[in-house]
Amino acid sequence: MYAYCNGNPVMLVDPSGMASFSWLKNIANNVANFFKNLFAPKLPVVNLPPTTPPSVVSPPPTTPPSVVSPPPTTPPSVVSPSPTTPPEYVSPVIDWNRIPIISWIINLWNSIFGSKTIGALSVWRATVDNSSNYIGRWGTSATNVPRIIWVRDLGSNATIVQAIREAVAVWNTALSLSGNNAMTVSTFTGFPLSTYKIYFIVGDENQLVSNRATLLPGLTERQLRGQDRDPIRPYAGGVYQVSNAEGTWTHSTGNKNGRRMTRPYGYIREHTGRTASQYKNVAIHELAHALGWFGHSNNSADIMYWDNPLTLTQLSNAEVNHLRQLYGLTLR
Ligand SMILES: [Zn+2]
Numbered sequence: 001m002y003a004y005c006n007g008n009p010v011m012l013v014d015p016s017g018m019a020s021f022s023w024l025k026n027i028a029n030n031v032a033n034f035f036k037n038l039f040a041p042k043l044p045v046v047n048l049p050p051t052t053p054p055s056v057v058s059p060p061p062t063t064p065p066s067v068v069s070p071p072p073t074t075p076p077s078v079v080s081p082s083p084t085t086p087p088e089y090v091s092p093v094i095d096w097n098r099i100p101i102i103s104w105i106i107n108l109w110n111s112i113f114g115s116k117t118i119g120a121l122s123v124w125r126a127t128v129d130n131s132s133n134y135i136g137r138w139g140t141s142a143t144n145v146p147r148i149i150w151v152r153d154l155g156s157n158a159t160i161v162q163a164i165r166e167a168v169a170v171w172n173t174a175l176s177l178s179g180n181n182a183m184t185v186s187t188f189t190g191f192p193l194s195t196y197k198i199y200f201i202v203g204d205e206n207q208l209v210s211n212r213a214t215l216l217p218g219l220t221e222r223q224l225r226g227q228d229r230d231p232i233r234p235y236a237g238g239v240y241q242v243s244n245a246e247g248t249w250t251h252s253t254g255n256k257n258g259r260r261m262t263r264p265y266g267y268i269r270e271h272t273g274r275t276a277s278q279y280k281n282v283a284i285h286e287l288a289h290a291l292g293w294f295g296h297s298n299n300s301a302d303i304m305y306w307d308n309p310l311t312l313t314q315l316s317n318a319e320v321n322h323l324r325q326l327y328g329l330t331l332r
Contacts, residue, residue: 103262106244118247118258123331125322126295128306135326136243136259136292138197142175142327145291146197148186154203154211157270160279161187164200164268167283170313171291174320176329191215197263198290200283204270216240216267224267236274236282236310239266239289264290278310291323 126132138144149168153161165185172182188199191214201208201215208216208224216224218240226235242265246258266286268279285303296306302319303312317332324331 103244116247117250119249119326121249121251121256121325123318123321123325124251124253124256125297125299125302125304125319126293127298128296129294131241132295133254134257134259134294135249135322136241136261136294137246137323137326138261138292140327142177142324142329143181144327145175145177145181145183147181147183148195148197149183149287149290150196150199151185151187152189152199152201152215153187154201154207155270157202159276160202160268160270160283161185163276163279164202164283164287166280166313167287170280170284170315171287174315175291175324175327196265197261198287199265200286200290201265201267202270203267208267208269216265218242219267224269226269235269236271236278237266237268237286239264239286241289241294243292259292259294261290261292266290274310277313280313281308281310284313284315288319288323292326293323 121135126135138146149164151161151164168183168185172178177183201211203211205225209221212219212221212224219238221227223235223238241259241261242263243259243261246260249256249258266289268282268286281303285308288304293304297304297319299305299316299318300307300309301312302316303314304319304322321331
């Protein structure tokens with residue numbers, strides 16, 4: 001199983017941390033926690049439709065290296081020397097998380113201070129998978145959600161690109177994002193450089209695999225080919241959920257680990273015979289992971305159901321609320 005985590009985060013029962021000598025122990029524990037967290041692999045979510053729930057994702061190495069160095073998940077920042085900047089290119093925004101030392105400091109900070117409670121969750125819709133005690137968000141407001149969902153089509157999959165546009169619309173509605181705050185889809189051919197926050201690669205099995213090293217680092221060839229599961233029903237898509245520790249959410253079923261999404265990316269696989277409606281289902285599902293949804297639902301009425309049959313094209317209220325509550329939005 002995979003021992004990402006922070007399974008038992010050190011709770012600072014005394015928020016000031018100065019009431020007793022326990023603060024010293026807390027700091028020691030937090031530092032230890034930090035190293036675990038620092039080297040913990042990000043969570044690849046590869047799915048749709050799994051036949052066996054949690055054990056699908058091959059266990060990443062959990063032994064932290066002994067040398068202190070920036071997290072090994074540095075994005076492909078030097079991937080493409082040919083930045084074909086799309087016309088939709090927005091004004092440059094410095095993504096501090098892309099700078100290893102900054103990311104390292106953020107992780108250190110979060111590891112020491114991030115175990116504090118950041119809020120209470122009233123609904124919980126993710127109970128399947130090892131990452132089911134995690135929940136991510138882009139900020140404290142839904143307006144922090146990236147406005148551009150970058151899409152690169154490695155083939156000629158206009159149907160899938162359109163499905164992503166429709167999925168974006170579904171999540172715009174679900175998170176009450178409109179006007180300038182609404183997510184939109186922009187396609188790219190070169191690498192979107194430092195401005196990307198979320199991107200999806202679209203292509204068939206071989207196209208995805210041959211571009212894996214540059215565009216989908218962190219995802220394995222086996223995952224992209226669906227060899228970790230039933231070959232007749234291979235994964236329809238997946239997301240590599242790059243994020244930092246944020247703090248702890250409380251919930252009646254136990255604490256959840258808050259994650260601040262930084263630059264998740266994923267893919268949607270072209271399949272012969274798959275319908276537009278099915279692609280839309282997959283896109284809504286994968287976009288949810290990129291928006292912060294870790295784990296899966298155990299309810300077959302949800303698009304986030306772990307054994308998603310690809311039939312649904314609308315989110316249930318319960319799963320909408322799973323993410324709405326993070327941004328302080330009124331629940332439905
Ligand atoms: Zn999934």
